[in-house]
Amino acid sequence: MYQKLEKLLDAQRVEALTRELVSVKSVNGTSGEVAIAAKVESILRSFPFFQQHPEWVWTQELVNDRLGRKNVFAFIKKDEAAKTIIYHSHMDTVGIEDFGALKEAALDSDKLTEYFKKYSEDPDIQKDACSGDWLFGRGALDMKSGDAVNLTNLLYYSEHPQEMAGNLLFMGNCVEENDHSGAIAALDELEKLKKQYHLSYEVAINTDFISPKYEGDQQKYIYYGAAGKALTCFYIKGIETHVAIHMPELILH
Numbered sequence: 001m002y003q004k005l006e007k008l009l010d011a012q013r014v015e016a017l018t019r020e021l022v023s024v025k026s027v028n029g030t031s032g033e034v035a036i037a038a039k040v041e042s043i044l045r046s047f048p049f050f051q052q053h054p055e056w057v058w059t060q061e062l063v064n065d066r067l068g069r070k071n072v073f074a075f076i077k078k079d080e081a082a083k084t085i086i087y088h089s090h091m092d093t094v095g096i097e098d099f100g101a102l103k104e105a106a107l108d109s110d111k112l113t114e115y116f117k118k119y120s121e122d123p124d125i126q127k128d129a130c131s132g133d134w135l136f137g138r139g140a141l142d143m144k145s146g147d148a149v150n151l152t153n154l155l156y157y158s159e160h161p162q163e164m165a166g167n168l169l170f171m172g173n174c175v176e177e178n179d180h181s182g183a184i185a186a187l188d189e190l191e192k193l194k195k196q197y198h199l200s201y202e203v204a205i206n207t208d209f210i211s212p213k214y215e216g217d218q219q220k221y222i223y224y225g226a227a228g229k230a231l232t233c234f235y236i237k238g239i240e241t242h243v244a245i246h247m248p249e250l251i252l253h
């Protein structure tokens with residue numbers, strides 16, 4: 001992948017990487033999550049810095065995971081430096097069912113742009129598609145563009161180590177869109193690294209998407225502090241009264 005990026009400006013690198021990552025289907029809970037981890041790992045391994053230091057890219061497989069999903073790590077270590085910044089992002093996406101008839105094009109940004117350029121049913125989307133400023137595709141927003149930003153920044157600092165005052169740790173997590181088991185498992189790895197290299201984690205930057213707060217809001221927000229997630233689930237169980245005659249034990253309920 002690096003060959004494709006080499007001559008590009010940083011913003012162009014982000015776009016190229018986003019397209020590349022979107023093209024890999026990585027719906028949460030499918031083997032696509034393993035494929036995207038392999039893709040991210042191979043992108044990292046193509047960077048000249050990691051070609052020279054292959055040991056600084058590694059994966060962490062989730063314990064007892066039926067799909068063998070994994071987190072991907074890459075580390076740029078400054079000699080004697082303890083201060084460390086973590087760039088983290090998730091690699092899975094939600095499903096593509098909501099694309100309906102466009103399902104086949106859900107991972108093809110160019111095809112979707114062409115489609116929406118002619119989409120007069122929604123002039124707003126049509127205008128965006130015609131502007132050339134928008135990238136369509138499942139995960140383009142949440143959050144493969146965020147993965148791409150982290151990869152681009154990591155590449156930049158690997159090429160400009162003199163601008164680094166500390167260490168940079170890249171972390172790509174699997175299983176975000178439901179249980180967060182990727183990030184939870186990664187905590188062990190972060191603790192292990194901290195002890196092994198005497199690190200001090202100064203800040204963790206999560207590049208997941210931001211969105212306007214109201215119609216027409218042009219402000220770009222940066223949120224800071226701790227983030228949490230509440231997963232609300234409903235389990236509703238009924239009693240099959242119409243089959244009660246065949247299942248007498250149900251009557252007891």
Ligand SMILES: [Zn+2]
Nearest residue numbers: 142143208209
């Ligand atoms: Zn996200």
